[in-house]
Amino acid sequence: MAGPLEQFEIHKLVDFPDMTLPFVGTVDLAFTNSHLAMTIVFVVIVGFLSLVTARPEVVPGRLQTVGEGVFGLIDNMTESMIGHEGRKYFPFVFTLFLLILGMNLLGLMLTFTATSQLAITVTFAILTFGLVMVIGVVKNGFGFLKLFWPMGAPLVMRPFVGLIELISFFLRPLTLSLRLFGNMMGGHVALKVFAGFVAAAAAGSLGIWLSAPVGLVSMSMVVALTALEFLVAFLQAFVFAILACIYLNDVVNLDHAH
Amino acid sequence: MAEPHEPVAAHSADGVQASTAAEHDSGGGVPQFEFQHWGGQIAYLLVLFAILYVLVSRVFAPRMRKVIDERAGAINGALAAAKQVQAEAQDQARVAQAEVADARAQSQRVAAEARAKAIAEAAERSAIAETEVSGKIAEAEVRIAAMRDRAMAEVGTIVTETTRAIVEKLTGQAATAAEVKAAGGAA
Secondary structure, three states: OOOOOHHHOOOEEEEOOOEEEOOOEEEOOEEEHHHHHHHHHHHHHHHHHHHHHHOOOOOOOHHHHHHHHHHHHHHHHHHHHHOOOHHHHHHHHHHHHHHHHHHHHHHOOOOOOHHHOHHHHHHHHHHHHHHHHHHHHHHHHHHHHHHHOOOOOOOOOHHHHHHHHHHHHHHHHHHHHHHHHHHHHHHHHHHHHHHHHHHHHHHOOOOHHHHHHHHHHHHHHHHHHHHHHHHHHHHHHHHHHHHHHHHHHHHHOHHHHO | OHHHHHHHHHHHHHOHHHHHHHHHHHOOOOHHHOHHHHHHHHHHHHHHHHHHHHHHHHHHHHHHHHHHHHHHHHHHHHHHHHHHHHHHHHHHHHHHHHHHHHHHHHHHHHHHHHHHHHHHHHHHHHHHHHHHHHHHHHHHHHHHHHHHHHHHHHHHHHHHHHHHHHHHHHHOOOOOHHHHHHHHHHO
């Protein structure tokens, strides 16, 4: 029987010759199960958006209502958190949200969850953090440093609070990536553990008396956890998008907020 | 569903050999820290992200916004039209109300005029009757006064004649009317 961590292993489906890059080292090029999951998510998202926007009508049908609901969710989020400039950053947040949500949900239907790979969540986090840094410096120049100089605090406290702000700012990519990674991995490990109990009970390896109760309790836990995981899948994508908006708002509206 | 299952199944069929190999690679046993797989995943994700970003910003978001704006326009247009119709209806109602009020005022005025006219006519008629009556009363009074005067005059004559007759009888002498009168007047 498969262990609870086996679902996170990467398997090469199609192997390509390794590539040696300067500074990076040897890169193992292959089309893996992770690539497959990402491809499915990408195709589903593009297909969904194409269907929704193919024949848009003023009175929307069912699919269009769902699509516009997702669109409006992120559109309102960027608009209300970043302000009138929010529209410029909508495509980034929308892409981020759709990819994370798609990978989270696909993980509940396949055996592989792309967002439970630290490589993937780190990429999302670095991408968001990098965009925030670039916009901060391009828009504000050296004024970017005002972000770490809390005008609301008493003068004596400002260096200390500023230091804390600086540290927390550079911890953002870490917290962003670990939050998503931990949630997805933890949920799937818990699911797999309970499902393992169900399998053991079904195989009769727990003995005559324990099999039925353990199997039933574990099975109901699997059902309940699956429902919970659907909630977590949406919530983590939503949280990631909200945090991206908050971080973008920090640097876009630096002059107004501080 | 079946396809992604296969590698897992195939892997577990490999048995102990494969899992020990994986553990050797990662060191800690958590597959996510097998860093030789990071480069390919990150590069692929960045490519997919870039393509999706361009598609969303160039194609999907403008299409969505167009429809949403169109809908907002249609709703606002319908609302404005409805408001205009409502305002028109209210105007018409106001005009009708004013007309009703006008008609009522006019009818009241006509009624009041008619009443005033009737009252005036009645008053005139009664005034004429009164003057007629009072004329007749005055005439009658004049006549009565004349009759009284005549009666009084006749009374005077009777007294004089009676006095003369009495005087003639008593004295055997006829007294003239002037004497009697003088005497009567002195008496």
